[in-house]
Amino acid sequence: MGISEGELRTLEGFRAILARLRGPDGCPWDRVQTHASLKPYLLEEAYEALAALDEGDSRKLCDELGDLLLEVLLHIQLAEEAQEFTLADVIYGIASKIVRRHPHIFGEEKADSPQEVMVRWEALKREERGPEGSALAGVPQAMPALARAQMLLARAATVGFEWPQTGDVLDKLGEELEELAQAEELEHKREEMGDVLFLLVNLSFYLDLNAEEALRQANRKFYQRFTTMEALAREQGRSLADMPLAEQQGLWRAAKERLRAEEGSPQGAAG
Numbered sequence: 001m002g003i004s005e006g007e008l009r010t011l012e013g014f015r016a017i018l019a020r021l022r023g024p025d026g027c028p029w030d031r032v033q034t035h036a037s038l039k040p041y042l043l044e045e046a047y048e049a050l051a052a053l054d055e056g057d058s059r060k061l062c063d064e065l066g067d068l069l070l071e072v073l074l075h076i077q078l079a080e081e082a083q084e085f086t087l088a089d090v091i092y093g094i095a096s097k098i099v100r101r102h103p104h105i106f107g108e109e110k111a112d113s114p115q116e117v118m119v120r121w122e123a124l125k126r127e128e129r130g131p132e133g134s135a136l137a138g139v140p141q142a143m144p145a146l147a148r149a150q151m152l153l154a155r156a157a158t159v160g161f162e163w164p165q166t167g168d169v170l171d172k173l174g175e176e177l178e179e180l181a182q183a184e185e186l187e188h189k190r191e192e193m194g195d196v197l198f199l200l201v202n203l204s205f206y207l208d209l210n211a212e213e214a215l216r217q218a219n220r221k222f223y224q225r226f227t228t229m230e231a232l233a234r235e236q237g238r239s240l241a242d243m244p245l246a247e248q249q250g251l252w253r254a255a256k257e258r259l260r261a262e263e264g265s266p267q268g269a270a271g
Contacts, residue, residue: 015087018070018077035078042071043142054216100124122158135159147212149201157205166206173199228255 007013021030045068052061079085101124104111111117129137135155139148156162163169176199180192204211229251233240240248 014069015073015077018073022077022081030074033074033078035075038071038074038078042068042075045071050216054213054220126158144212146197146201146215149198150205150211153202153205163202163206166203169199169203169206173203224259225252225255228258232258 003013003017007016018030021027023031045064049061049064049068052064073087076085076087076090080087099106101121102117103109103124104117104120109120111120126133126135129135135158136152139151139155141148143151153162163172173196176192176195180189180196183189183192201211204214229248230240232251232254233243240251243251
C-alpha cells in the first residue's frame with residue numbers, strides 16, 4: 001500500500017509510517033528495536049544536527065532535524081505500544097513546562113531582558129526541585145564530559161558558588177598546571193589533567209563562551225588544516241608519514257595560508 005504525497009507532509013502520516021514499520025508485517029529491524037537499542041542513534045542524530053548548525057547549512061539542518069525527529073517519534077511509538085505514555089503526554093509535559101516557566105508571558109510578571117528571563121527560569125526550576133533538591137539535579141551523566149562540566153558550573157553559579165572574578169580562575173589554573181607538571185603516577189596525572197580541563201571549562205564560563213562549541217570549532221579547524229596538509233603532500237607526490245616533522249610543520253603553515261585564501265579572510269585572522 002502506497003503513501004500519498006499529502007500523508008508524507010503531515011505528522012500523522014509520518015506516525016502511520018512508523019506504526020506500519022513496527023507492525024506484525026513490518027520491517028524486521030524496526031520491530032526488534034527498544035528504547036535501549038535506539039539510544040546511540042538519538043545521540044548520533046543530535047550531534048549531526050549540531051554539525052549542520054555549525055556549518056550554517058540550512059538544507060542539511062532540515063535533513064538532520066528530520067532524522068532527529070524520527071528518533072523522537074520512534075521512542076514515542078515504543079512507549080505507546082507499551083502503554084507507558086503517548087505523544088499527547090509528551091506535548092502536554094513540555095507545553096505546560098514552557099507556560100509555567102514564562103510567567104512574564106503567560107502571567108502577570110515582568111521581564112525586560114534575556115538575563116532577567118534566565119534568572120527567573122532558574123528560580124522556577126529550584127522551586128520545582130523543592131527545598132531538598134540539589135542545584136545539580138537533572139544534569140545528565142551521559143552528557144559529553146565537557147558539556148556536563150559547563151552545565152554543572154552554571155548550575156552551581158545560580159546559588160552563588162563561583163569564583164569572584166576571571167583572574168582568580170587564571171591563578172588557580174596556573175596552580176593546577178604546575179601540579180600536573182609535577183605528577184608522576186598515571187592516576188595522579190589523570191586527576192590533575194581533569195582538574196586542568198575542569199578549570200578551562202570554568203574559564204570559558206567567565207568569558208561567556210560555550211566550551212563545547214569552542215572545542216567543536218577547534219576540532220573542525222584542525223580537521224580542515226590537517227586534511228589540507230595531506231592534499232598539499234599528495235600534490236608533491238609524497239605522504240605525510242614519510243616527511244620529517246620540520247617539513248610537516250612547513251605544510252601546516254602552507255595549509256593555513258591556503259585556507260585563508262579560500263575563505264578570503266585577512267592574513268592574521270586565524271590562530
